[in-house]
Amino acid sequence: MVESNSEIKTDVPENSPEIEPIVELNGVYKIFKQGHLEVIALKNINLTVMPGELIVVMGPSGSGKTTLLNVISGMDKPNAGSVKIKNLDVTRLKDEGIQKLLQYEIGIIFQFFNLIPSLTAAGNIELPMNIIKVPKVERKERVKTLLAQVGLENRARHRPFTLSGGEKQRVAIAQAFANNPSLILADEPTGNIDSVSAEKIMNIFHETMLNNPEKAVIIVTHDPAFRKIADRTLVLRDGEITREIGKLSQSEQNHFTGDITNGDSKFTAINDRHQIAKEVIEGPKEYPKFSEIKKCPSCGSTRILKNFDKNHSSLSIRDQNIIGIVAIACLDCHQVQFETVTLFNIKKDLNLL
C-alpha cells in the first residue's frame, strides 16, 4: 500500500541466504496461571514468516490466536522459546525496546478499530507519525496517500463516530501502515463488519502485499474467504499448530464459491476435491463410515455438520465399494472439508456381483 505501483510481487526464492525472515518463532510456549489453574495458550510453536508472505491464522475460540499475535509483537512474553523480528530477539527487549518495535516495525489492527474518538480519520492516521516525529509536510503527504489507498479520500475530516464499521477499519489499516512497518498483525479485522466491507478490506490487504513484497502480514480471522489471499493458512487448536495449508491454486481460487449459509454459520465451499479424488484413485486409505466421522479433519472439533453441502457430494465405485464424498462443515474453525466414505460393498452388502 505504501509505494503504490502496479507491479506484481515476484516470488521470493526460499532458503535464499540473503533474505532474512521477518518473523521467527522457535519452540514458543505461553502459559497463563490463574490461581492453581494453568492454561497452556501456546504449545511449541515454530513459525517462520518471510517477506512477501500473507499468513492467515484460523482456529476455534480460545485456541491461542490472539496470544500468538501478542507474543509476536512482544506484548506478551513467552514462558519458553524464542521470538525474533528481523533477527532481533523480542523476548530480551525491555519496555522501551518493545515500544520502539511497535512504533517502527510492527503495525497492529484490532477487531474493535481502536481509533481515538476525538481525532478525525486523517488525525488518527497521522498519530503514529507524530509519535516518531515525522516532519509535518511529509506527514500530511503520507496521510493523503494512505487515505487514497484505503479509498477514504472524502472522509479525511470525519471523526470515528460518523464512520461506518468498514470505514473505521479502513482508517485503522491506514494507521497501521503509517510508519511503513515490516510486519502487520491483524486480529479479526473483519469481525465486526458486513460481508461487502469485509471483502473490500480483504482486497486492501491483498493489494498491499502485492505492492509491498518486503512486508509480511499475519491475519487472524474466522472468515474462510481469507484463504483466497493467503500464502499459507495455519490452523491452531489448543495452542498448537495442527494444520498448515498452502496457497490455493488458481483454479481453487476461481472455484471458491462464496458463502453457503447454514443457520448462523457462514461457510465457504473450498475445492479440496481434487485432493480427495487423488486419494480415491490412489489410496491406500481406510475410509471411515459416515457415522464414524466425528471430528473436523482440520481442527479436531466435534462440532461438525455432515453432508450439509449436498451439491458437492458425489458417489463413485472403487474395488466394488460405493464411495461417497461427504462435505463436513466445522462450526469452530469454519472450514469445509471433503471426506471419502465407504458406504457399502457391492458384493458383500448387496450380493450384486
Ligand SMILES: Nc1ncnc2c1ncn2[C@@H]1O[C@H](COP(=O)(O)OP(=O)(O)OP(=O)(O)O)[C@@H](O)[C@H]1O
Ligand atoms: N491474560 C490471560 N490470563 C489468563 N488466561 C488467558 C489470558 N489471555 C488468554 N488466556 C487464555 O488463553 C487461551 C487462548 O486465548 P486467546 O485469546 O489467545 O484465544 P483466541 O484463539 O484468540 O480466541 P478468540 O477466537 O475467542 O479470540 C484461552 O484459554 C484464554 O482463556
Ligand SMILES: [Mg+2]
Ligand atoms: Mg482472539
